[in-house]
Amino acid sequence: KNEVEQSPQNLTAQEGEFITINCSYSVGISALHWLQQHPGGGIVSLFMLSSGKKKHGRLIATINIQEKHSSLHITASHPRDSAVYICAAPDSNYQLIWGAGTKLIIKP
Amino acid sequence: DTGVSQDPRHKITKRGQNVTFRCDPISEHNRLYWYRQTLGQGPEFLTYFQNEAQLEKSRLLSDRFSAERPKGSFSTLEIQRTEQGDSAMYLCASSSTSQGYEQYFGPGTRLTVT
Numbered sequence: 001k002n003e004v005e006q007s008p009q010n011l012t013a014q015e016g017e018f019i020t021i022n023c024s025y026s027v028g029i030s031a032l033h034w035l036q037q038h039p040g041g042g043i044v045s046l047f048m049l050s051s052g053k054k055k056h057g058r059l060i061a062t063i064n065i066q067e068k069h070s071s072l073h074i075t076a077s078h079p080r081d082s083a084v085y086i087c088a089a090p091d092s093n094y095q096l097i098w099g100a101g102t103k104l105i106i107k108p
Numbered sequence: 109d110t111g112v113s114q115d116p117r118h119k120i121t122k123r124g125q126n127v128t129f130r131c132d133p134i135s136e137h138n139r140l141y142w143y144r145q146t147l148g149q150g151p152e153f154l155t156y157f158q159n160e161a162q163l164e165k166s167r168l169l170s171d172r173f174s175a176e177r178p179k180g181s182f183s184t185l186e187i188q189r190t191e192q193g194d195s196a197m198y199l200c201a202s203s204s205t206s207q208g209y210e211q212y213f214g215p216g217t218r219l220t221v222t
Contacts, residue, residue, distance in 0.1 A: 031208075041215075042213055042214065042215040043151070045210055086150065093164070094139070094203065095153065095164070096153075096211060098150045098151060101150055
């Protein structure tokens with residue numbers, strides 16, 4: 001069983017749709033990192049959250065520490081949101097345990 | 109720009125040559141990480157430093173790989189006697205233990221071994 005599991009693995013949606021990507025983790029300290037990687041591009045940190053909810057533009061991340069579950073939402077999705085979204089849980093040494101990533105494609 | 113920078117961005121080398129990459133972290137960050145990413149895969153941890161001390165090395169880091177962070181600021185990753193299997197994107201990230209665990213990534217160095 002992977003220590004950090006994401007779903008879905010692949011997601012294709014139409015522009016404007018509300019997107020949800022889920023992450024469950026069984027390890028790590030009580031925090032979760034969401035990152036984004038565009039095709040051929042570098043990795044960008046989106047959120048690090050340890051409780052509640054964070055919002056940045058059209059991106060919203062929530063976390064339930066008790067259930068060790070986090071979700072990343074994208075409102076009013078746009079083709080430029082097409083990327084791989086990765087969740088990662090820091091272990092006790094603050095090293096990241098990576099999920100497998102969710103490949104998101106937003107069609108115009 | 110005060111983000112993480114890496115140099116060079118691209119490197120093409122012939123098998124058997126040595127290559128060295130540099131990473132400059134965010135200035136107040138005391139932790140620096142190196143990762144390797146091959147096409148279609150997630151990042152694989154290679155090693156990390158806290159200040160100048162190298163605290164952990166992955167078993168992926170064979171004896172052909174060496175990393176340094178001599179003054180606790182920039183870091184170098186050297187690969188000796190490169191092999192075609194070393195072709196990958198090499199990513200550097202930094203974080204601050206006093207500001208939480210969030211890692212900030214550089215743009216990466218793409219290595220192609222021919």
